[in-house]
Amino acid sequence: MGKLFSKKRYLLPIVCLTFLLISLITAYVFRNSLTVFFIERYANEQSIKVNCLAFDISSRLNVHIEQACIHMPGLTVDIHNAHFSRQQNSVFIDSLSVEHIKQNSADESPAFVSPLDLNQWQLPANLPRLQIDNVTFKSCLLYTSDAADE
Secondary structure, three states: OHHHHOOHHHHHHHHHHHHHHHHHHHHHHOHHHHHHHHHHHHOHHHOOEEEEEEEEEOOOOOEEEEEEEEEEOOEEEEEEEEEEEOOOOEEEEEEEEEEEOOOOOOOOOOOOOOOOOHHHOOOOOOOOEEEEEEEEEEOOOOOOHHHHHO
């Protein structure tokens, strides 16, 4: 029986399994940094930056976002306490803050985004339900009639 387990044919699967396990644990520990890296790498054309991101994934693959700060040219989005439930196919957001930043003409213009033809745009059939408890919009383009009279 000792000769059966001492053969080299078991060494390669054990080494591969150990490497895979170490890789998965490392990816989970550094999930926030890895996610920020990949978001900024693939969204580089649109000049999207993620300053803060703290999230966790449950064993049922539900995602809880404690905080996310996303900066784009002319726009800043802050999300606090968001939860995506895979079973309910819904997104619950406790606080969402969107701030429009007026850009000077001297600022570098963002990459050109071509307009979408919404008539041919196919949305997925099972979009999640969205619930936002607190929304704040800030923009110099939004004003009330009281502010305009002053």
